[in-house]
Amino acid sequence: MVHSETSNSVENMGGASSADQSKQWLHMYEQMLKIRVFEEHVNVLYLSAKMPGLAHLYTGEEAVAVGVCEALHRDDFITSTHRGHGHCLAKGASIDRMFAELLGKEAGYCRGKGGSMHIADQETGNLGANAIVGGSAALATGAAMSSKMQSTNQVTVCFFGDGALGQGVLYEAMNMASLWKLPIIYVCENNMYNEYTHFSETTAGEINARPKAFGIHTEEVDGQDVKAVYTAAQRLVEQARRGEGPAFLLCNTYRYHGHHVGDIQRSYYRSKEEEQLWMTQRDPLELLSSWLVEQHLADKETLEKIERRVYAEIEAGVEFALQASYPDPGEVDQDVYA
Amino acid sequence: MSMLSTTPSQENSGSGSNQQNREITFGQAIREALAEEMRRNPKVFIMGEDVAEAGTPFKVLAGLVDEFGPARVIDSPISEAGITGLGVGAAMTGMHPVIDIMFGDFIGLAMDQIVNQAAKVHYMSGGKLNVPLVVRTTLGASRRSAAQHSQSLHAWVSHIPGLKVALPSTPYDAKGLLKTAIRDDNPVIFFEDKMMYQLKGLVPEGDYTIPFGVADIKRSGSDISIIATSSMVQVALEAAEILGKSGISAEVIDPRTTFPLDKQTLIESAKKTSRAIVIDEGYERYGVTAEIASVIAEGAFYYLDAPVKRMGAMDVPIPFSPVLEDLTVPTATSVVELARTLCGQS
Secondary structure: OOOOOOOOHHHHOOOOOHHHHHHHHHHHHHHHHHHHHHHHHHHHHHHOOOOOOOOOOOOOOHHHHHHHHOOOOOOOEEEEEOOOHHHHHHOOOOHHHHHHHHOOOOOOOOOOOOOOOOOOEHHHOEEEEEOOOOOOHHHHHHHHHHHHHOOOOOOEEEEEEHHHHHOHHHHHHHHHHHHOOOOEEEEEEEOOEEOOEEHHHOOOOOOOHHHHHOOOEEEEEEOOOHHHHHHHHHHHHHHHHOOOOOEEEEEEOOOOOOOOOOOOOOOOOOOHHHHHHHHHHOOHHHHHHHHHHHOOOOOHHHHHHHHHHHHHHHHHHHHHHHHOOOOOHHHHHOOOOO | OOOOOOOHHHOEEOOOOOOOEEEEEHHHHHHHHHHHHHHHOOOEEEEEOOOOOOOOOOOOOOOHHHHHOOOOEEEOOOOHHHHHHHHHHHHHOOOEEEEEOOOHHHHHHHHHHHHHHHOOHHHHOOOOOOOOOEEEEEEOOOOOOOOOOOOOOHHHHHOOOOOEEEOOOOHHHHHHHHHHHHHOOOOEEEEEEHHHOOOEEEEEOOOEEOOOOOOEEEEOOOOEEEEEOOHHHHHHHHHHHHHHHOOOOEEEEEOOEEEOOOHHHHHHHHHHHOOEEEEEEEEOOOOHHHHHHHHHHHHHHHHOOOOOEEEEEOOOOOOOOHHHHOOOOOOHHHHHHHHHHHOOOO
């Protein structure tokens, strides 16, 4: 396992009191749990044929989205991927409107026109999930350029997976971000698989050597450890906000499910043992909750209370979406042009 | 709807009657539109390869960096996909980028950014996000530049819902359409004929815009309609002149934008003349000529005395050798020949 370059720094979060710390970690726990339970319900909706299309679940990678987004302001920008539910939720999207979008309902974030792979939410700075692998690299960099040109002090985070490392436009964008010192963090979620192929079969050399070649400050963290992700992200975001330019944050993580919900037979590309190991030894929620209990920052009762709250919220969101109406047929050719 | 404007007074004029008409080139008209829009709106900026001090190889942007500085006239790496994508992201977040893609052939490199990103952001976001982006690029053969610097690929982007496509044929149209493009809240792909940069014409000083989706009758006539775009408008006008001498009165219409397309004006003209030829420098097969011909065939069917004919670039990669290259593009002579046949003169 890869360790954060900044171990233990979270124990001293800028002199925050232990009560504040506990509150913040519990909030992150709740956010991660929200993503976990959200995806559980997506899985059920999909398998029961209530959700059309494709579902790429984020389960297992929750610490990355939450650790990074907790380091951002509400008006900071993110761009997301086909596996993007976690990013949306972590940036503050509302559960009911997300479920509504997933079911193609008018109350959804995109009036049912985007679906699972295209949720955008201007109010929380989410410029949209992108279903072209690496498709948001240049867009995110343009948003960072825009913030710099308008002196808005916003930072942009571009989330992408190890698969996007194969796309040339990522390198064009990183080159310009470094040349022009743009306030952007490239967050690479290495879940080890480009769809059904281990990244080592598709990725030559060292991943970190690539951003470094552009002169981009690069760090690597254990993406299952939300404390490590948050600490690194916070530092990189503040650097970018101060005008010190872009950064690359490699987060090593794992997706528990297949590439998409229908990817059931996975033994030809990864073993059950490997999956079990990550789920039992490296689960981001488990790692955080046991640390919270060990440190006496939370007890079981508190965690159970959070769990009940999250389930209630998610179930209400699902119910809202199931009851919501589909768009009027007249919507089909609306919003093609502004 | 036939707002057939060839004079500034009929367009949306911004600053009243004291505008002076001067003769300037197509390239100067483009530069003037950019400069005026950059003065008008601080969010407008230019990005592309060699756009600053070099002013592009065509020198169209010469001098802009002196007025607006390198922060608004930005020399980029040779990364067409990257700069177009940065333009999309900047447009989504409050800026109005004008991206320069030197040769139209290079939009192949930027196609995902144009087709899958720029064109779809507004719709996919349920109408919440806008992409007020302009991509300026070129079209046209006959510069002896061979197969990768000579194509006219505007049909590619005209095919995609979410994009608008403008292709002016005169200095006057160039300035007015580019200003409209920059003020539009949608992605606009703007094609300039490289051979036309030195073409002169009357252009008013100061502000005016030309609405998209309004065709312009460049020459009135009663025997045959010649629908021509961009580089082919001059060819059509030359042909009309020759045809006039042999008693055929040709009407030349320039749609000016392939999307939105002013179907009504094209159909009305064909109804009036009963014959139509469509000329466009894109490849003929599956091209702009096919779309426009079908619009006329459907809309004016019962008025037509002859099948609607099409003339595009020959369906070959553009060859280098001048002798060969010249065979690939419609000429006044070939247009005259076809028009005479349609009018029963041959």
